Amino acid sequence: MTTARLLVPLSFVLLSACAQQPTQPVELDAESECPTRLQVGQALTLSLPSNPSTGYRWRVENPASSVLRSLGPEVYSAPEDEDVVGSAGVSTWRFLANGTGDAQLVLVYQQPWAADVAPVQTFDCKVVVR
Secondary structure, three states: OOHHHHHHHHHHHHHHHHHOOOOOOEEEEOOOOOOEEEOOOOEEEEEEEEOHHHOOEEEEEEEOOOOEEEOOOOEEEOOOOOOOOOOOEEEEEEEEEOOOEEEEEEEEEEOOOOOOOOOOEEEEEEEEEO
16 A cells, blocks of 8 residues: 555544544633533633732632532632732632532632621532533
8 A cells, every 4th residue: 555545544534533532612601691511521611800918818618529629729829010018819720520410519709707797799500511
């Protein structure tokens, strides 16, 4: 068999494998519309405004673990152009859609030592994975 006859079928196999990769990651923030729809294998990034210097932190109350898997802990970042100590920043979480179904992803913004006090903010988003 000639090289050209081997390369043509191999090219089709490689192209079809690339076409089946999960779609682009989905990014959510405080202004996002929910529910959000994902495919199994697709990444989800959630970014919420945060200011730990006030004592308030986002806590994952319901991680939607039936459809999402956490890819690590919260990552806090402050704006690079802010030189003010205590300025607000962004808390970010990364998840991977690893099962089909529907679940609620819920985070609450409160002071960790005041768990009996109602949160000042809640992020509640239905996640649909197919």
